[in-house]
Amino acid sequence: MRIAVPKMYKLFIGGKFTRTESERYSDVISPRSKEKICNISRASRKDLRNAVVSARAGFNEWNSKSGYERAQILYRLAEMLEERREQFSESIFISTRQKKSDCNSEISRSIDRIIFFAGLADKWQQMSGTVNPVQSGYFNFSMAEATGIVGIVLPEAGSFLPLVSRICNAIVTGNSCIVICSEISPLPALSFAEVIATSDFPSGVINILTGKKPELVPHLAGHFDVNAIDFCEDNNDLNLQAKLLCANNVKRFHSLEKQWEWKSDDRNENIYEPGKFVEIKTVWHTMGM
Numbered sequence: 001m002r003i004a005v006p007k008m009y010k011l012f013i014g015g016k017f018t019r020t021e022s023e024r025y026s027d028v029i030s031p032r033s034k035e036k037i038c039n040i041s042r043a044s045r046k047d048l049r050n051a052v053v054s055a056r057a058g059f060n061e062w063n064s065k066s067g068y069e070r071a072q073i074l075y076r077l078a079e080m081l082e083e084r085r086e087q088f089s090e091s092i093f094i095s096t097r098q099k100k101s102d103c104n105s106e107i108s109r110s111i112d113r114i115i116f117f118a119g120l121a122d123k124w125q126q127m128s129g130t131v132n133p134v135q136s137g138y139f140n141f142s143m144a145e146a147t148g149i150v151g152i153v154l155p156e157a158g159s160f161l162p163l164v165s166r167i168c169n170a171i172v173t174g175n176s177c178i179v180i181c182s183e184i185s186p187l188p189a190l191s192f193a194e195v196i197a198t199s200d201f202p203s204g205v206i207n208i209l210t211g212k213k214p215e216l217v218p219h220l221a222g223h224f225d226v227n228a229i230d231f232c233e234d235n236n237d238l239n240l241q242a243k244l245l246c247a248n249n250v251k252r253f254h255s256l257e258k259q260w261e262w263k264s265d266d267r268n269e270n271i272y273e274p275g276k277f278v279e280i281k282t283v284w285h286t287m288g289m
Helices: 045-063 067-083 085-095 100-120 124-128 161-171 187-197 213-222 236-249 273-277
Strands: 011-013 016-018 025-029 036-041 130-132 138-146 149-153 176-180 206-209 228-231 252-255 278-286
Touching (some): 011 045, 016 187, 036 187, 045 206, 045 213, 100 161, 124 138, 149 161, 149 213, 161 187, 161 228, 176 213, 213 236, 236 252, 273 278
Parallel strands (some): 149 176, 149 228, 176 206
Antiparallel strands (some): 011 206, 025 036, 130 138, 138 278
């Protein structure tokens, strides 16, 4: 009998697939067939620090691009997913208990969601900026700026749509992100990393880590160069721990809990959701009489 060689998925850091510094790995078991699907790297604290360094470099380049450029890159990402929809549908199918038709529907909704955010990328600034009524002799206006590095903790019971939704909400305004995958079904996210690696995204804009959340989340929330946490996990103890660590450097903490379970008629195409990961800058100018 031939012995199958399971694929070893590496971490995606700085646009490259790297082995974990700890050299640890875990098995991914299909909940449907109970068979081993693949091996995944088990990220360590050192890997997380490397991801933060890469995300900072990626942020500087990504944030300097115009909204139009970011829109074109997101649209190209949707094109690439459309070409590989069968692969992603299969990865969701073997990683979850969803029906094949539901897997196909989730891919379609994910692609549509990327298209939505591609259209929003060059319009967000106009929609979020305001001219403020102040006393005569002054001109005052406010505009949104990306907050920096966003740490995203994905839900356990999700697959592909939560991944796409939370990444798009973070990066559409110019942020970079570090994603901690689901421990149960990380395969769709790791397949997504292979698409990002061949897309037009600058290195370090999207970093994807696999491993144990109790090991990684405290270091992510406590890192002083991470500017925001997008927490989509329903683990109350981990949620509280992350909140306390975020308070050390007044890091923004955004908790979704069960709200990631968007239905097809809901779509989560919310033009205000990216505002969770921006800072508002207000500028004063004097005006001549």
